[in-house]
Amino acid sequence: MLMGITKCMISFILTFVTLFLLSLIPFSLSPPPLTLAGKGLAHSNSTSTLPKFAYLISGSKGDLQRLKRTLRALYHPLNFYLLHLDLEAPTHEREKLAEHISKDPVFAEVRNVEVVEKANLVTYRGPTMLANTLHAISRLLRTANWDWFINLSASDYPLLTQDDLIHAFSKLPRDLNFIQHTSSLGWKFNKRAKPIVIDPGLYKVKKSEIIWTSQQREIPTAFKLFTGSAWVMLSRAFAEYCILGYENLPRTTLLYYTNFISSPEGYFQTVICNSHGFKNTTVNHDLHYIAWDNPPKQHPIALTNLDYRRMVKSYAPFARKFRRNEPVLDRIDRDLLKRKANQFPYGGWCAMDEDGNKPCSEFRGKILVKPGFGSRRLRALLTRALSKRNMGRRQCK
Template identity: 50%
Template sequence: MMRPRRLPPCLAAAILTATAVAVLLLSASSPGGALLASRQSPPPPARPEWGPGRPPSFAYWISGTRNDSRRALRLLRAVYHPRNRYLLHLDAAADAAEREAMAEAVRGEPAWREFRNVDVVGEAYAVDRTGSSALAAALHGAAVLLKVGAHWDWLVTLSAADYPLVTQDDLLYAFSSVPRDLNFIDHTSDLGWKEHERFEKLIVDPSLYMDRNTEPFPGTGTRPMPDAFKIFTGSPWVILSRNFTEHCVYGLDNLPRKLLMYFANTAYSVEAYFQTLICNSSDFRNTTVNGDLRYFVWDDPPGLDPLVLNESHFQNMVNSSTAFARRFEEDAPVLKKIDDELLNGSSVQLVPGIWCSNLSKEQGRMDVESCLKWGDINTVRPGHSGEKLWRYISTISQTRGCS
């Protein structure tokens, strides 16, 4: 299978040239990733089946920076299911050796190699989370996932500091009963202090044109608030429908491009672009659910980042009915607690489901890290957390739109 090459991450080009998107992918289907000789490959799996009556599919954009490859791989194991697509990206702070090591780990997992649904962006580009280069990276990931995956229903953006609170069987089950055009985006039009500090002030993000991560610097002067559209802001972590993702990348009207130009000189533009675009689009505003299904804990008064989560937050995480949580330190003890009590997995193995029910913490006094026999990938079996998440999503999705 021919592997596409990487799209240059210019903010405007992420949209304007998306129909010809190309990304160099270090893929799970690459020929050079042989398994250890002692492992026997399972029989060929059944093909995924799509459409009504079948579970949905997610496309995961997992981003990180230098020394994040282990965290990204642990997160990938925790959110893996053969029905989904996955794209991993380490920014320019990570060197080529770390990127290649991550790709090699992808090639070494039998399930990832067999289902060919995990890719690693093979060339680095600069990203600064406070500038518009972070938005360019998210749009680039969306464009690539549209290119390589024909059947996914929702785009989920995650960072290496995130972790799931439910299994993929739970998540797929919970989303099976809601319309597949819904978008889960935390948003508000109450800008407060952000009106002046974020939207009237200008910044320049050198990471758009430098080959290394570079902090933005303030521009000169200010600009008036726009009257051609209304600005909304919220969480940078989103769950977007395929239809709306295509609108962001291929949109036939001019609003996606106008907003890209506007937010190119805006601090933390990834916290406002998707919110502003969907709430000013008549075709999509009524598909908006005001929630991102993430668990955060903020200081008082809140800082720029949520607090780092630990074991003292565990019960509140469980009670939150959310699907993901952040931020976690690498190998934090609370991650093991999540693995043990919520996911029935471990840091070095895929989370079990009907698709691979032989995965468990211990079999015959031996740890089983890889799937040894494929199961039914077109059926999901939720647990208590799946039922709880289904009720929560069903409740919040009753109220849609922007205000």
Template identity: 50%
Template structure:
């Protein structure tokens, strides 16, 4: 009897699914390729320890930031990093294969050199090897899962994973964010989700795509298969925003899941367009352990065209009032160095574009010294105390409101 062979296109889809699964296994078990703080061959005396962060009840939480970009985004990532920096948090920066190795090295050098606080607290890392990512394919999902796996390995105390891109910007200070989340149960996930698939049922989930960025060294657009597939009956598909805030427990489940569902869904979404818009939603809403730990919102501010396109509109100063009143923590999309970013720096973050955001942890930042304003933090205050502003109160109220209703419907 002749052995049965898969059609060529289905064989390729099976290969891409296997590659995605293998990538997750590798990033969960191998040493992360980071080079922001590579050890030097020269022996140096250990610097004095920075102020110690304290964890647990009665102390502010901590966030792990996955910040991604492509070629030409290093400057934007550094500006975003300054706007969301706090010593309690962890940061992992990634430039994909669209960026040259020199840009990636320059980003790591800036992390090592630009701010005394970054050098002191060493809580920022840069992924040392760029890999191909196409946001329309499953390589984008592989990148987020890789970031989660690395952050779980290098950061022992963070409570939530926040995914950002170079096109994002915060609407609140980190003191505001830490204050608002101090009253949020630490198992709560903020994931925009719906089971109303509409046109996506056929265009996203019945159609099969192959993402070559899973096995190529350069960013490559996915291509469609001629075959279509039936909708699954072993689980119900949910979809929503690709930008999420995940609890540590759920992030661990995505990477190390103790049941088979995370891997089963990973294999399915390996050949699904825009899988970052559905993987986390489908996983949490089909899990009896986690479905009641999700609030239906991503704490992001977007403006969509009518009818909506694939991307939200680019934001400008005309959107500023609505952004502030939205209660959201972050907004997107922004062009580089657009005037609205300066307005946000001035009126929401109380910083210049080259400064970190002032807080209790850095008492000298922004204060006049020797006739000029201090642009760098050089004295450390209490990193376990936060001083929120009006943005913190708005965000706390907003998170409280959307946390009242949990689960999936």
């Protein structure tokens, strides 16, 4: 009996010592920051207080050229970019995209642009689109230190420079989440919430339409459904919450949306508005200018020169949806981005002059933020969206 007590005491002591040593190991949800290669960039004290954005830019078959154009229009050395051409795009398009990134002198020097080598199959209106976004967030969390995540497609385009964006967001709390949302489902109650669908993209390598089942389901009672825009800007804290899920809400909600039509229009909205820790961080705006028919159809209206003034007056930093080689993009490049063909937009980080006589094509080795009128427009939008009236009345209602 004495021998048994002795063994028990030894086991207890070893367990206590082990737990004590484990408690001394530092733990953080965030990975170590990624140091950017370049001429002294390395996120020094002069740039550490500036916000950094992580972009997912997605495309499909035939989107290679406009994906490259959108990337250049959005580029800034402080940010991080993950490019995804889905499995429907031929392999040679992904190879050409990777070659373009590796051979560009700025991309090669700064090393903040990556291409998803193993492409995902993405089904329109299916959960595979959401799975692709979560995959991108997970990858960016592991490889880079950033403040906000933004998902865009190859048919999106910026309406201001990244210097404008960085300057406008520099004074904002980093925990804000820009997610357009509402609990008023309207027509989506019967068309989205009740049907049960299956996405073949979850288990096949060839794209096909979603499968509709004959049965329908009741509205959940464990959480409240919200819907909104598929285009979001997520704080790093909320992105970690969705991926690491220290509560079970992100996982159970994801399982529910696996059989939901257009799940990217509801998943993040439902998770954040049912989370006590994050629902008060929502800003009810998707930071996009999007034109719809009345009543709205499945797809937004393709934007042209006729929409230019409305785009600018919206004060939004992004717009969609643009056709390939749409002429209004040239006007945006010239008037809003101060960008010449195949060059980067005007910015304090690149070697160029304000008159545009020397194109922005080289990294000067240090970061200087030089905002323009785009920053004023965006700050006006943010001031309105963050007002007490809007934040109080429009948060998770």
